Structures are given as structure tokens and as C-alpha cells.
Amino acid sequence: xxxxxxxxxxxxxxxxxxxxxxxxxxxxxxxxxxxxxxxxxxxxxxxxxxxxxxxxxxxxxxxxxxxxxxxxxxxxxxxxxxxxxxxxxxxxxxxxxxxxxxxxxxxxxxxxxxxxxxxxxxxxxxxxxxxxxxxxxxxxxxxxxxxxxxxxxxxxxxxxxx
Amino acid sequence: xxxxxxxxxxxxxxxxxxxxxxxxxxxxxxxxxxxxxxxxxxxxxxxxxxxxxxxxxxxxxxxxxxxxxxxxxxxxxxxxxxxxxxxxxxxxxxxxxxxxxxxxxxxxxxxxxxxxxxxxxxxxxxxxxxxxxxxxxxxxxxxxxxxxxxxxxxxxxxxxxxxxxxxxxxxxxxxxxxxxxxxxxxxxxxxxxxxxxxxxxxxxxxxxxxxxxxxxxxxxxxxxxxxxxxxxxxxxxxxxxxxxxxxxxxxxxxxxxxxxxxxxxxxxxxxxxxxxxxxxxxxxxxxxxxxxxxxxxxxxxxxxxxxxxxxxxxxxxxxxxxxxxxxxxxxxxxxxxxxxxxxxxxxxxxxxxxxxxxxxxxxxxxxxxxxxxxxxxxxxxxxxxxxxxxx
Numbered sequence: 001x002x003x004x005x006x007x008x009x010x011x012x013x014x015x016x017x018x019x020x021x022x023x024x025x026x027x028x029x030x031x032x033x034x035x036x037x038x039x040x041x042x043x044x045x046x047x048x049x050x051x052x053x054x055x056x057x058x059x060x061x062x063x064x065x066x067x068x069x070x071x072x073x074x075x076x077x078x079x080x081x082x083x084x085x086x087x088x089x090x091x092x093x094x095x096x097x098x099x100x101x102x103x104x105x106x107x108x109x110x111x112x113x114x115x116x117x118x119x120x121x122x123x124x125x126x127x128x129x130x131x132x133x134x135x136x137x138x139x140x141x142x143x144x145x146x147x148x149x150x151x152x153x154x155x156x157x158x159x160x161x162x
Numbered sequence: 163x164x165x166x167x168x169x170x171x172x173x174x175x176x177x178x179x180x181x182x183x184x185x186x187x188x189x190x191x192x193x194x195x196x197x198x199x200x201x202x203x204x205x206x207x208x209x210x211x212x213x214x215x216x217x218x219x220x221x222x223x224x225x226x227x228x229x230x231x232x233x234x235x236x237x238x239x240x241x242x243x244x245x246x247x248x249x250x251x252x253x254x255x256x257x258x259x260x261x262x263x264x265x266x267x268x269x270x271x272x273x274x275x276x277x278x279x280x281x282x283x284x285x286x287x288x289x290x291x292x293x294x295x296x297x298x299x300x301x302x303x304x305x306x307x308x309x310x311x312x313x314x315x316x317x318x319x320x321x322x323x324x325x326x327x328x329x330x331x332x333x334x335x336x337x338x339x340x341x342x343x344x345x346x347x348x349x350x351x352x353x354x355x356x357x358x359x360x361x362x363x364x365x366x367x368x369x370x371x372x373x374x375x376x377x378x379x380x381x382x383x384x385x386x387x388x389x390x391x392x393x394x395x396x397x398x399x400x401x402x403x404x405x406x407x408x409x410x411x412x413x414x415x416x417x418x419x420x421x422x423x424x425x426x427x428x429x430x431x432x433x434x435x436x437x438x439x440x441x442x443x444x445x446x447x448x449x450x451x452x453x454x455x456x457x458x459x460x461x462x463x464x465x466x467x468x469x470x471x472x473x474x475x476x477x478x479x480x481x482x483x484x485x486x487x488x489x490x491x492x493x494x495x496x497x498x499x500x501x502x503x504x505x506x507x508x509x510x511x512x513x514x515x516x517x518x519x520x521x522x523x524x525x526x527x528x529x530x531x532x533x534x535x536x537x538x539x540x541x542x543x544x545x546x547x548x549x550x551x552x553x
Binding site for chain 2: 008012015019022023024025155157158159160161162
């Protein structure tokens with residue numbers, strides 16, 4: 001049941017325990033209990049809206065960049081310490097360790113190109129154990145985490161069919 | 163001299179579809195939430211669409227063999243064997259058609275002589291009885307009722323089947339009731355049929371959308387394969403309604419006769435759709451399961467909400483329809499549906515569109531997003547309360 005609850009909430013966090021219970025044929029109390037446990041266990045961290053940044057960008061004027069970071073791993077802690085030094089900056093929206101030609105992939109957000117450029121030049125690149133960075137500015141996002149960001153056309157079906 | 167455009171009696175005597183009038187009403191309105199749609203709200207899974215596009219790019223734009231691409235018929239035979247334990251020869255016992263509608267039309271035209279009787283259980287899909295009539299047959303309506311869960315049973319059929327009906331149109335999971343049958347129920351029907359010459363036209367287009375247990379294909383029951391024309395297609399389970407691809411599987415003589423009509427009237431089913439359908443059977447299963455899971459959840463949601471507002475209904479076992487009783491509102495089906503549309507902008511289909519015994523019910527399709535369903539249920543709840551309050 002837990003897996004299904006997570007899937008339903010991932011799709012629409014506003015689905016109430018009562019509705020989930022109806023969907024899954026369980027009692028609302030059972031569902032509410034399972035959700036509380038998910039929250040307590042840190043599986044569900046929080047509930048938030050999925051924003052089409054592209055549609056918002058004009059108003060908010062934010063810029064995003066993907067930054068590849070090559071680093072030198074450190075004895076005993078590997079990449080964890082350098083990763084932490086980097087991801088603690090609020091500009092860093094996400095940070096992952098990858099296999100392949102570089103080590104960390106960051107998503108960094110800023111007011112404009114300049115601000116991201118400054119972050120890279122002043123904070124990231126000079127950091128001890130950072131060997132090099134490659135910055136890719138994000139031009140257009142088509143799909144994000146399963147959601148296609150292009151506005152969906154309205155229902156094209158005939159309104160009433162047998 | 164003026165040309166004689168007189169329309170045949172066959173056609174003029176045919177009642178217009180009960181849905182048509184309602185459709186016109188809905189089309190004149192804006193911002194309607196429609197729960198009157200008899201097709202999936204999902205687009206065809208991308209891998210299937212992309213295969214169709216690729217086939218066009220490759221220039222696969224000619225007719226196929228009359229019976230359909232052999233590749234597709236082989237894939238259908240494999241599917242029927244793996245899913246239902248059925249063995250059909252893709253060369254001679256499977257015909258690819260323009261949706262199940264054409265397959266059914268061919269079957270009745272191939273099997274019925276003038277006046278041959280066909281049992282048509284109702285409430286049912288709107289075209290069964292007219293198709294039988296157009297083929298020269300005589301539809302014999304068998305009414306099912308809510309007291310028996312709108313289920314077909316041997317006791318309901320016995321008397322009529324004995325009156326030398328040629329055929330029976332079976333449809334499960336059922337549009338509009340959502341009823342399906344477990345093996346024991348089907349076996350009881352099969353036992354009855356064994357003592358008759360009845361041919362079963364089994365429309366199992368919603369087979370993959372079965373939420374309780376596993377769908378049992380009618381021809382998989384002992385002794386039923388040789389008397390069943392099995393009808394299925396891609397429209398519902400793969401969300402491919404617009405591609406118009408269905409098929410019939412059955413005894414070779416009947417398939418041969420159906421093919422004969424098909425080659426004169428249709429030639430072959432749409433080629434692009436046939437290529438897409440191959441991909442659907444090859445790799446579309448996970449997409450089907452994902453859509454089915456979503457329908458199952460909406461079903462739970464709608465079932466709970468309708469019963470809570472006093473529009474009682476059984477939990478549908480399959481398809482994506484639910485058939486609640488609206489008797490408690492004191493309105494007839496048409497008035498309920500019309501007023502609901504006018505006052506709350508929610509479109510449903512009056513139960514009478516599916517047969518006289520659909521009076522007192524409406525068909526709600528839950529092939530609509532959870533948000534839409536939630537909003538529609540709020541509106542229906544508001545409406546029924548107002549009606550019961552007498553305003």
C-alpha cells in the first residue's frame with residue numbers, strides 16, 4: 001500500500017487520505033497512518049507544487065545552469081566532504097555524484113548569467129580539490145521529471161460518445 | 163426527372179442513436195466537464211505512435227493483405243495464446259478489421275439470414291441491435307436489471323435461447339455497466355449454450371481493463387471455441403480509438419465468409435494503424451498496466467463519492483464506466499442528464515441510450531483526470547441535493 005500511496009501523492013500531493021483510501025479500497029485511517037509514518041521516516045520530506053520555471057521565468061527572471069565539476073576525492077570520505085562544501089551554497093539547487101568524465105553535476109540558479117558566472121569564478125572554481133568546471137546555461141526545458149512542460153492541448157475527444 | 167433519393171426502410175425505420183440528441187446539446191455549451199466519453203482520456207502511448215510515424219516515413223502506405231498484416235495476425239495469435247490460452251491460426255482464423263464495430267458488422271452479415279434472431283442483452287453498447295437489424299436479423303432484447311447486478315444468467319436466457327435464436331451478443335467487461343463475469347458464471351452460460359445451436363459473438367474489447375481477478379475469454383471455455391466469434395481490438399486497452407484497428411478470431415469458415423465481405427467493402431484495415439498495433443502487442447503491455455492502475459483508482463474514487471451522495475451503484479469490475487441509479491432523485495434519466503448539464507455543466511449519458519431498461523440510471527465514464535472527476539463529483543453532489551430538496 002505504501003508504494004501506491006507514494007505514487008499517488010507524487011502525482012498530486014493534494015489528494016486527501018479519504019480519496020486515497022477510496023482509490024485503493026482501504027480505510028482512511030489506515031491511509032492516514034501510513035502517510036504519517038512516511039513523513040516520520042523521512043520518505044516524504046515535504047509537499048510542494050511542481051512549477052513550470054519556464055512559464056515563471058519572465059516574471060521572476062531566474063537563470064539556471066548545469067555545472068560539471070571535476071574534483072579530487074579525499075582520503076576516507078571520498079567525494080562526500082567536497083560535495084557538502086558545494087551543496088551547502090543556497091545557489092546550488094541540486095547536486096549529484098556521477099560516474100564518467102566528471103564527478104559532480106550541479107544545478108545552480110541565479111538572477112542572471114553574471115551572478116552564476118561569479119559563483120563559479122569566486123566560490124566553486126577556486127575551491128580546494130575542485131580541478132575544473134564546465135558550465136552549461138539552460139536555454140529551454142522540455143520535460144522535467146516526467147512532466148512535459150509544453151502546455152497540454154485541451155481534451156480533443158468528442159464530448160459524448162457511445 | 164428528379165433523382166430518386168428515397169432512403170431504404172431498413173434505414174428510416176432504424177431509431178436514431180440515443181446519444182446523438184444529447185451530444186448536440188453538449189456541443190452547444192462551453193466549459194463542460196464531460197463524463198460522457200466512451201474512450202480513454204490517455205493519448206496512445208508514445209512508443210506506439212512513434213512506430214506509426216516511422217512506418218509512414220518508411221513508405222508503408224499501401225494496402226495490406228485483406229486479412230491484415232500477417233505480422234500483426236501472428237502477434238494477435240501469440241497474444242491470445244499467452245493471455246488466454248487460445249489457439250487460433252493466424253493464416254485462416256484471424257481477421258484484422260476497422261475496429262470491433264466492423265468485426266461485429268461482418269459477423270452478423272456473414273451469419274444471419276433474414277429474420278434470424280439474435281439475443282441482445284441490455285443495457286448494452288448502442289450499435290448491437292441496429293447492426294443485427296441492418297444485417298436482416300431480428301434483435302431479441304434481453305433485459306438485465308440492477309436486482310441481479312445487470313448480470314446475464316442461464317435463467318434469464320433459457321426460455322429465449324430455446325426459441326431457436328441463432329446468436330447472442332455478449333460483452334464483458336460491459337459498456338455501460340462495468341459488469342464482468344468470473345469463470346463459474348461463464349461456465350454456467352456455456353453449459354446452457356452446449357444444448358443449443360447458438361453462436362456467441364463475444365465483444366471483449368475491454369478485456370485488459372478488468373479490475374477484479376483475471377479476464378476469462380469466452381472461447382477459452384470447454385466447447386465454446388467452435389461456437390464463438392471472438393471480437394477484440396486496440397481501441398480501449400491501448401488507448402487507440404482513432405486508429406480504428408480491431409480483429410475477429412473464430413472458426414475458419416466464418417472468418418473466411420467475413421473476409422469475403424471485408425475485401426469488397428473495406429479492402430484492408432488502415433495500414434499505419436496495423437503497424438502501430440504490432441508495436442502495441444510487442445511492447446505496449448507496461449503502458450496498458452499503467453493506464454489500468456490509474457483507471458482502477460479513479461473507479462474507487464467515483465464509486466465512493468456516488469454512493470456517499472446516494473446515487474447507489476455496484477463497484478464496476480471492468481471497463482471505465484459506472485452505472486449509478488438516479489431513482490432517489492425522482493428524475494428520469496433524460497431529465498437528470500439534461501438538467502445536470504444545464505445547471506452544473508457536467509455531461510453524463512442517460513441510461514436509456516443503452517436500452518429501455520437503462521431508465522433510472524446514468525452512465526458515467528471515469529476515463530477523465532482525477533481533478534476533473536473530483537470537480538464533477540462535487541457538482542453532481544450539489545445537483546442531487548438541490549433536486550432532492552425540491553428546488
